[in-house]
Amino acid sequence: MSETLHTYDQGSGPPVLFVHGFPLNHQMWRCQLDALASDYRVIAPDLRGFGKSDIASISSKTGVEMSEFADDLALLLDRLEVAEPVTLVGFSMGGYIGWQFFKQYRQRLAAMVLCDTKAAADTPQAREIRYRMAEGVEGWGSSHVAMLMTSKLFGPQTLASNQPLVDEVTEMISSTNPVTIAAAQRGMAHRDDSTDLLPTLDLPTLYLCGRDDQISPPDEMQAMADATPGATYVEIPSAGHMSPMENPTAVNEALRSFLAR
Ligand code: MLT
Numbered sequence: 020m021s022e023t024l025h026t027y028d029q030g031s032g033p034p035v036l037f038v039h040g041f042p043l044n045h046q047m048w049r050c051q052l053d054a055l056a057s058d059y060r061v062i063a064p065d066l067r068g069f070g071k072s073d074i075a076s077i078s079s080k081t082g083v084e085m086s087e088f089a090d091d092l093a094l095l096l097d098r099l100e101v102a103e104p105v106t107l108v109g110f111s112m113g114g115y116i117g118w119q120f121f122k123q124y125r126q127r128l129a130a131m132v133l134c135d136t137k138a139a140a141d142t143p144q145a146r147e148i149r150y151r152m153a154e155g156v157e158g159w160g161s162s163h164v165a166m167l168m169t170s171k172l173f174g175p176q177t178l179a180s181n182q183p184l185v186d187e188v189t190e191m192i193s194s195t196n197p198v199t200i201a202a203a204q205r206g207m208a209h210r211d212d213s214t215d216l217l218p219t220l221d222l223p224t225l226y227l228c229g230r231d232d233q234i235s236p237p238d239e240m241q242a243m244a245d246a247t248p249g250a251t252y253v254e255i256p257s258a259g260h261m262s263p264m265e266n267p268t269a270v271n272e273a274l275r276s277f278l279a280r
Contacts (some may be wrong), residue, residue: 030056038113046071050267068199081204174231174259
């Protein structure tokens with residue numbers, strides 16, 4: 020499958036694997052990729068069916084499990100001949116995939132960064148909303164999903180003063196294939212609760228959270244950091260859920276200081 024993952028791969032140095040969120044693509048990391056490629060090998064795929072990656076292996080009816088996305092990442096690292104353990108930076112759904120990657124491929128990890136994500140599984144109500152979108156999205160079109168999601172993705176500062184960023188993310192969501200949206204919603208609805216995994220994370224771990232994140236709120240992410248041995252928690256000011264794009268300066272600073280530890 021990974022043969023067909025469209026991947027940004029630049030720079031040299033310790034490898035850092037960036038895993039995007041839903042329903043986005045690797046471009047959400049553009050500010051981090053530009054900033055870090057001078058010192059690291061930055062690898063940022065479009066996940067199966069997202070961005071410019073192939074959709075052939077996706078079914079909107081069965082979904083794609085987080086474990087399958089994790090398998091794709093391991094195959095991608097093989098294809099790129101990355102033998103050295105990587106730092107996985109997972110944003111939101113990318114964090115859900117990160118938990119699976121840890122379970123399945125621990126030896127391939129040097130460290131983890133969990134950005135605006137959750138360890139808990141969905142509530143029954145959240146699952147119901149996902150299934151409703153999975154059923155409807157092929158009829159509605161992806162721009163309707165963008166309309167439903169956009170206001171929840173950003174902090175008040177971005178909504179008030181950074182319309183170009185809101186437009187960019189709206190366009191990213193609108194251009195995502197509805198079949199992929201349905202499949203990823205089903206996969207996220209099926210995902211395991213990873214709360215019990217946190218005390219077992221035996222590698223350097225950084226948690227990043229936008230101060231105004233309504234989807235993965237700071238108190239929940241702080242609690243995840245408290246449950247993880249030796250973890251660092253950094254709150255990103257002037258940002259909601261999309262902290263890597265809303266406040267790249269603060270996110271890049273936190274990443275740089277973690278990676279240089
Ligand atoms: C994301 O940003 O990846 C999504 O908000 C994750 C989710 O729907 O739980």
